[in-house]
Amino acid sequence: MGGYRLSSGGSQIDRSRRVRFSFDGRDLGGFAGDTLASALLANEQTLFGRSFKYHRPRGVLSAGAEEPSALVTMRSGARVEPNTKATMVELYDGLEASSQNRWPSLRFDVLSVNSLFSNFLSAGFYYKTFMGPTRKAWMVYEHFIRRAAGLGAGGFQADPDRYEGLHAHCDVLVVGSGPTGLMAARAAAVSGARVILAEEMAQFGGMLPNESETLDGVSAGDWAKATVAELSALDNVTLMPRTSVYGYFDDNVLAAVERVADHMPVPPENTPRQRHWTIRAKQVVIASGAIERPIVFDGNDTPGVMLSDAVRSYALRFGVAAGRKIVVCTNNDRAYHTALQLADRGMTIRAVVDARSTPPQALVEALAARGIEHFPGHVVAKAEGGKALEGVHIAPYDPHTKRLKGASRWITTDALAVSGGWSPAIHLASHASGRPNFRDDIQAFVPGEAEQAWRAAGACNGDFGLAACLAAGAEAGAAAAGDAGFGATALPQPSVEGGEAEDFAVLPLWEVPAIKGRGKKFVDLQHDVTAEDVRLAQREGFQSVEHLKRYTTLGMAADQGKTSNINGLAIMAETRGASIPEVGTTRFRPPYNPVSLGAIAGREIGAHFRPVRLTPMHDWHVAQGADMLAAGAWLRPRVYRQPGESVTDAYIRETRAVRDSVGIVDVSTLGKIDVQGPDAAEFLNRVYSNGFAKLPVGKARYGLMLREDGIVYDDGTTWRLSETQYLMTTTTANAAGVLTHLEHLLSIVWPELRVQVSSVTEQWAGMAVSGPNARRTLEAAVDDMDLSNEALPFMGVRPGHLGGIPVLIARLSFSGELAYEVYTEANYGLPVWEKVLEAGKSFGIIAYGTEALGALRIEKGHVAGPELDGRTTAADLGLGGMASRKKHYIGCMMLDREGLTDPSRLKLVGLVSLSGESIRPGSQLVEGATMATSGPSLGHVSSTTYSPALEKQVALGLVEGGLERTGHRLYATYPLKGHHVPVEVVEPVFFDKDGSRMHV
Amino acid sequence: MSEMVHALAGHAQPGIFGNLGEAGPAVTLAEVRPAAVLQVGAWPQTRAAVESTLTSFLGLSVPQAFGMSSGDETTTVMTLGPGRYMIVSADAGLREGLKEQLDAEKAAITDLGHARTVLRISGPAATKVLRKGLTLDLDPGAFPERAVAQTAVHHIGTLVHRREAEVFDLFVFRGFALSFWEWLTDASLEYGYRVADPL
Secondary structure (H helix, E strand, O other): OOOEEOOOOOOOOEEEEEEEEEEOOEEEEEEEOOEHHHHHHHOOOOOOEEOOOOOOEEOOOOOOOOOOOOEEEEOOHHHOEEEEEOOOOEOOOOEEEEOOOOOEOOOOEHHHHHHHHOOOOOOOHHHHHHOHHHOHHHHHHHHHHHHHOOOOOOOOOOOOOOEEEEEEEEEEEEEOOOHHHHHHHHHHHHOOOOEEEEOOOOOOOOOHHHOOOEEOOEEHHHHHHHHHHHHHOOOOEEEEOOEEEEEEEHHHEEEEEEEOOOOOOOOOOOOOOEEEEEEEEEEEEEOOOEEEOOOEOEOOOOOOEEEHHHHHHHHHHHOEEOOOEEEEEEOOOHHHHHHHHHHHOOOEEEEEEEOOOOOOHHHHHHHHHOOOEEEEOEEEEEEEOOOOOOEEEEEEEEOOOOEEOOOOEEEEOOEEEEEOOEEEOOHHHHHOEOOOEEEOOOOEEEOOOEOOOEEEOHHHHOOOOHHHHHHHHHHHHHHHHHHOOOOOOOOOOOOEEOOOOOOOOOOOOOEOOOOOOOOOEEEEOOOOEEHHHHHHHHHOOOOOHHHHHHHHOOOOOOOOOOOOHHHHHHHHHHHHOOOHHHHOOOOOOOOOOOOOHHHHHOOOOHHHOOOOEOOOOHHHHHHOOOEEEEEOOEEEEEEOOOOOOOHHHHHHHHHHHHHHOOEEEEOOOOEEEEEEOOOHHHHHHHHEOOOOOOOOOOEEEEEEEEOOOOOEEEEEEEEEEEOOEEEEEEOOOOHHHHHHHHHHHHHHHOOOOOOEEEEOOOOEEEEEEEOOOHHHHHHHHEOOOOOOOOOOOOOEEEEEEEOOEEEEEEOOOOOOOOEEEEEEEHHHHHHHHHHHHHHHHHHOOEEOOHHHHHHHHHHOOOOOOOOOOOOOOOOOOOOHHHOOOOOOOOOHHHOOOHHHHOOOOEEEEEEEEOOOOOOOOOOEEEOOOOOOOOOOOOEEEEEEEEEOOOOEEEEEEEEEOHHHHOOOEEEEEEHHHOEEEEEEEEOOOOOOOOOOOOOO | OOOOOOOOOOOOOOEEEOOOEOOEOOEEEEEEOOOEEEEEEEOHHHHHHHHHHHHHHHOOOOOOOOOEEEEOOOEEEEEEEOOEEEEEEOOOOHHHHHHHHOOOOOEEEEEOOOOEEEEEEEOOOHHHHHOOOOOOOOOOOOOOOOEEEEEEEOOEEEEEEEEEOOEEEEEEEHHHHHHHHHHHHHHHHHHOEEEOOOO
16 A cells, blocks of 8 residues: 556656665665655655654655655765755655664664653653753763654765855845746746746746646646746846745845755766855745645544645656545645546545535535545544554544534545645745734735835735736736836736636634544644643643743744644644634744755865965965964964974074074064055054154154053054155054054044055065074175164164065064064065075074064063053053153043053063963962962963073063062962962063164 | 066966866956056045046046946056045056156055955856855946946955956955965866966
8 A cells, every 4th residue: 555656647757767766775766857755655655754752653744845754864975964855855866865763774663662652752851851950860861862852863974065155136036936936027027127036846837737727728837837938038037946045134135045966966076066045136026835734633643644735746746646545634625626636637535524514516516426425524533554544534523612523434545635724835924024914714824014125925925826826926026026126017917717716715623633532643743742742831831832832842843843833823722712813923034944054154164264364475484384373364484393393492493593693584464554645644643642743754663552442452663654655564463453443533533634544464575584693684685775773773764675676674673683674565575585585594594483473572571462452551561651641642531540540450560480380371460379379360471481582481461560569479370270380570571671682 | 577476376377177068168267467556545625636637647537436447458447435546557657657646745646566466257157156256246237347346255355347248357465365266266166267377
């Protein structure tokens, strides 16, 4: 018993192309155009998997994206993909799928024993049992529980396939390509608007191939094909099949996933498996159709119980009968048409069971003419069968009392087609709308008030009839194009003939009473939530929809309750004695269906996760084997290790080499800002806390920049290149922030100043040449410059040439040695660097990295990022003299506020390790000699290094009282690592206090 | 100036890569090495004067609309904002010449010739490649030939200049050039690309 392939029919399959595939290792056959679900049904496979919590056997419920049950694992190895809806998988040759959540096999599953304990495993079971007073139990059991409950398992290997992110723009986006969507796209397209038509399935047309009407004299399916052909010929229309629009975001931005190669074993080379589209649409037409809903009754999860339209789809599109003997169970007219269509194709319809007692006479007669048994005023009260449906018990039903009112009778069947009405697919609309509205006639929610530029039309808007959909689509498409600025063009409506009634009214029927006891009635098939769970939630006080959802997990599975939310709500309403709109509805959030992480990540993976920023000398550093370190986006050489050296060995060697002879370091990453204009001097004087008005041309000055609140923001040297042009340098970290700050000041605060600031960080390569032999090295390298102390004094800046290349040399020192910074245009960076190295060869010049750079500056007590931490004032850093009292500048007004002049503020000091142990940055400074007696924190350590000059472990720190503690012993404590190091407070300048080494 | 080492030197090797259709590679990528990239900023009072100087000196009309450019064989002038222009030229002498024409009282001129790496993508699949990173609408109605926009691709600030329907110049910070190149070539694999010698 079970499904089989009909001898003819199937608008979507190609019977001339056989396709081989495997399910749980069993080799099976299907046709091109099949889905995995249709092919499995055709192979009499009724059992698709085991359920989430109770491991109950489950089949397939639907034929589309709403599928809650038929979840399979696709492929294997690195390409394994769990929880894939068999209804959405297009069959391809060699397809490999397996069932989930069963052990050892699908037919015999050990944990189906869970089902016997279902009375205990009810809503909130885990919380009640393992949390709260017995929380420890959760720690013990969590691992086992998580193994027992669940669906498929992902893999741990990296996915070998490509995923890409793309952007699209259009005037009108039409979501869904059923009758509504096709007409909307046509109407918008004839107006000249740029249209994107997105369809989640492989074929356009939505439900059209299932309809028996003719449109303009051809079958509905053929009309769909012709319309798609017409649209695809238009330049202003983009058709996107296999594209699921999953989210509606602000500013009319929508997100969609295109399954480019999921229907192939392996994507073609350099082609993504999936594309993630960000679509910016001026207007959106949501034509996402409606989802048929099941009826909740005892045993309604038995494999073989399916939605009525799905049974029709399998027959008409795929030529697959869902069973040998089909029973139809309904509360509306449309399921009758399904029964008639199936019967006319030679399938056996055992009975039509209708909860309504007086269905339309024409339908009753049509059944009679085909000899189909008819049970008006009856419901299916129980489905029986383990792994496959064996039969149903039907019973007379009183819709007023909502009770069964007589004895039940048995009908043998292997497929039950259920129709409980339709729920408009309002998911996307609900991402961008107010509260959905409930409509009594169709007993369903329709989209609420639009909060963005969209309109819903057709079945998605509660208009279910074919003619109604066509008209609504045309109107919505034209209106959307009109709102996007395109004139309306009249579009002739196709003439609809024959076919089915347009009455989609339903008798409210959500849950059928069990014949005996409570029965096993499933509301949410994917999360195994029963009608009893909903009632339990109500009894325990979780009456609000939001609480119901979280307590029972109703609608929280990967299908977001597409087939269960409304039933759960209705049962809650019934239990509370309230109406459905009174109970409310849960709003849907993106994504409409699961989105793979690969699609979201796109190509931003591995080394391409974020771009990196490289200096002009980068390749040289790498070739020399430097350890590269990220500084923001920049990569900087940390140390150039020689064979056998540790990082520490290397930076000590590099530091010594600079102090002993000469070294060169790449400083291209420093922020550089071109400050130009007649008012540039005045501007800088207002921006820096120290004077800049009188800086002569050809000189540089160290400048301190404060925030408006008086705290130090950034520092750096600024060089006056001409009367009206300066080159400002900033710290690497603050380069972009300082530029923004300056632009803000110029455009908002002082728009009258004629000054322009531009980032020239990338225009210049910079290198610092430092050490006693720096001058001799550069003298050997430059062409036309006098570098003597007289010609180029400390802080002097001169242009010149080096090996024929224009350079700018500034005599600046961060290291405390005789030092120069050599700037050249970026594309000359590497040749200049190499020429300096060549010139310094006889002095044993070395390249040094950021570690040695740090060691040299700490030895000199120069502050940097760790000290400019957004909490320190100029005075705290010993730079109080740089905060002018004679002029106005940013930050000056706040300098005298109480908090900034408090004598107990932390102030910069030097620290020397008394034990020879290294001092950890971030250590707290305390007085207590042991960690246990450390006492309160008096400050902290900011920068640390081993000082090769002193041969001691030293640090800079900020401590209460500052230099008043000179000579005192403190402890640098770091309890997390068990460090407690005795240190002596000293002046922050450890080396060459009078600066004689750089003034030579 | 043979000693210059451009950001993609040693990285962008000429050749043909990726998927090739019957028509061969569907895009061509090349580094453009203009002799001058200058940013000119006029003061509010001197905007008209600067535009007229630029017009007569360059022999090009300065676009009045922001985000547009005009150009000839050697030189392009882009209007980036009120009183802000970018001039890209194959004429190395332009820098000094322009500085003589426009002193500080009139405008600020910032040399960005080494600060930017310019990549040209051309061919029938150019917009298909670019939409993998550009959020801009590249429809000719929204972003016509000669249009210019400041945007970002793969977290990298990018100035996009549509020279022709299927020819785009992309200006990025030199330091990001290699990351950008890796993004661009990866995005082009699907359509097949040819790397041409630098222009």
